Amino acid sequence: MSAFDTLLQNQKPRVQAVLNILLESPYFYKTDHEEHFLFLRRYQREFAGFFEETFGWQLVSDAKCARLYKPEWFNDRITPSNRDLFTFTRRDECLAFMLLLEFFESRLEEESASVEEPDNIRFRFGDLLLYTRNRFTELFPEQASGYSDEDVRKILRPVMPQLEKYRFLVRLDPPDDERIEPDDTIYECLPALWHYSVQRISRPLGESPAQPL
Incomplete structure (x- = not known):
């Protein structure tokens, strides 16, 4: 036994x-x-x-x-399109997820945080927006005019709900009597983010990914 x-x-x-x-x-x-x-x-x-x-x-x-x-799928009849997988197929959305991981890792370093600590990292959406916009303009300087705050908001708009759905992030609602601007929305980074690394899942960020994440 x-x-x-x-x-x-x-x-x-x-x-x-x-x-x-x-x-x-x-x-x-x-x-x-x-x-x-x-x-x-x-x-x-x-x-x-x-x-x-x-x-x-x-x-x-x-x-x-x-x-x-699970390293392998055994039923070949179940194609990727039939599976409920966490994935992005557009280049900028894939990059936005990898930049979120970069942002998360930078916050861990700034706060000297470890997975052993009881509290999870939290951040303002506006801080993520600024970080993502700056990194996009660094990656694609010749296209910098196409990565304004509003452009990056449009990129992040479909990404954030997916990150909530698959429990990478949770949005923290303000008190009922408090109204806040969208940029002041607070998100909490859930522990699954510790299981991802930009270096492991990406080629150089300037390249388009060959496969969905």
Whole structure:
């Protein structure tokens, strides 16, 4: 009997709960269900062994987030267009996501933040807008006139809801009695962003990506 089988036999309800949570969405955050998350962390070796031996999947986790990495699709009839995947296909939208990662990493450095800290990084939309506009003009100086504040807003407009949908960011609503400008909207960076790196997922930012992210 494997270590996972023993764990399942002894604590079946908790094991089943963790397995279901891991399969219900791409990311399992500690804040989703702290008790189950800590149980997963405590028995990470057993869960990781089960997924590797049974499915060939890799369980990746840190202090705030766990996810399953599935390196291969086996049903060729399910094409990328049939899957509900986090992806951008337009060049500027792909770059905007990578620039968000750059922005996130710069904020981590500025605040000397680590994944172990309880609070997540927060930022004003206006600060992201300024950073993204400046980086676009650095990347494409000959097209700088096409990256005004309003142009970059249009690029980010479809990107931000996708980042919320797939739980990379969460928008924090102001108090009911407070009205704010769009640039003052506060976003919180969720732990999944720690699992991405600009260097790993991109070629040089000036190049168009060959594949969707």
